[in-house]
Amino acid sequence: MATGFIGTGGDGTRVFGLDPATRAGRFARAAGLVAGEGTDGTIVADLGYGWDPAWLGWLKTRPGTAVTIAGFPALVHRRAGATLDVPADAEIRRVEDGTSLYNATLRKRDDAYLMPLTPATAPAVERASYDASYKGVTDLLTLYLWRGTAFHLTRAAAALRLSPTMVTTIGLALCVWATLLFYRGHFLAGLIVGLVFMVLDTVDGKLARCTGTSSKFGHLLDHGTDLIHPPIWYWAWGIGLTAWDLAFAPGVLWTILGLLVVGYVVQRLIEGAFIGAFGMHIHVWRLADSRFRLVTARRNPNWLVLLASVIAGRPDWGLIAVLAWTIASCLFHLVRLAQAFAARARGAEIVSWLA
Structure with missing residues (x-):
């Protein structure tokens, strides 16, 4: 049928x-x-x-x-x-x-x-289409800071007949550039380049949804980049501290980076476990989970932490703060996962507050 x-x-x-x-x-x-x-x-x-x-x-x-x-x-x-x-x-x-x-x-x-x-009415239809393609639960930068900018960039990309994969590829090149800048200790420049990459990371998905051009390869390239690059950024940041005479001892640096990677992976595993057990993202279970997604230790909120540390003249503190926030976020999500299992054991139905 x-x-x-x-x-x-x-x-x-x-x-x-x-x-x-x-x-x-x-x-x-x-x-x-x-x-x-x-x-x-x-x-x-x-x-x-x-x-x-x-x-x-x-x-x-x-x-x-x-x-x-x-x-x-x-x-x-x-x-x-x-x-x-x-x-x-x-x-x-x-x-x-x-x-x-x-x-x-x-x-x-x-x-x-x-x-x-x-x-x-075409401009209004385009804006409505763009808004309809936007995630409702995401980080505060994506949701509030560059939403309008990304709309105009999405329209421009469509006018230039760029495919979402082309936008992703441009963003990937900027991601690599930001990594090199972090490695050399050019933290502010790297954060600016990284910011442009982060905006394009919004544009490619919206362009795909607004034009109906989503593809498996584009999805893999986009999400593969999102998954892999944050730990590489933190490693490059740690190496770049040498240019500021703020380098950690090798053992300390690798301990920080190791814990960051473990925390990053554990947080993703918790999210995957919640999806596997309850068929939905952990961020949409209750309103509190959606609110916490605004600031949880993902790349974009962590970008704010790193920016604050550069402004303060102590980029080494930024790496430590990102680690601390990653551990806190992991604990929050671990508690929420346990609470969901406990609620189901009591006979409660686990459904999204949005549903």
Whole structure:
């Protein structure tokens, strides 16, 4: 059984450089829909409207449902064999009433957007699409500091016809450059280059989601880089302290780096264990977990710690502070994992507060 997808209408207004049919077709394939009529019903979309891809997943399980805007059926899941796009007994969901959808991948609950798509409204559709692609639970820098900047960079990358993998590759080159700068003790310059890399690390994912161009290779390259480089940065930082006459004794440095790596790995293992046991990220279990994700010992919050240490003229303190915060974060997540298992043992259902 398969649900089909058909896009109709529209004036060809482009969003992120893509014509509506191409973009909608990519979203449909990502949602597991087949082009044309489906044996298990067909979702018919009016391409004169810009809509959240989340609608497709929501409609897929709701044959006989129409999503309307100002009384017009913009998205309809037509039952198999139906002769009318919107049958008399259709369930109507008015977009004006709001439809809050939980997106487990992006760790958030948002009202799905749907709005007219014309040359005049295209910028608003692009902004809505970008916001819909943004993770709801992440670190404070990604969520607040460069969100607007990353939007404009995402639009620019689309206009230049850069693929997400190209953006990731540019970011990887900057990551290597930052590592070299840290190694030579040019900490402030390295942090600035690293900041640009961190912004591009946001752009590639948003570009992929907004243009429907996610790929397994791009995902592997992006997340592989994210997993591997933080410990290398800390090693380079430790070596670079020599240029400031603040170098740790070799045994002390390798002890710090070893504990950092262990803490980094343990924190990732705890997160993986929570997903394996409860089917969701530890950061979305309770509101407190989502709040702690803003500052937990990941690369971006640690960047702030290192920056503060350079401003204070003691970059050696930065490495020690990152280690201390890594250990604290590990303990927090370990306690939360234990509490989740204890709650389930008492018969409680472990579900996300967002769900």
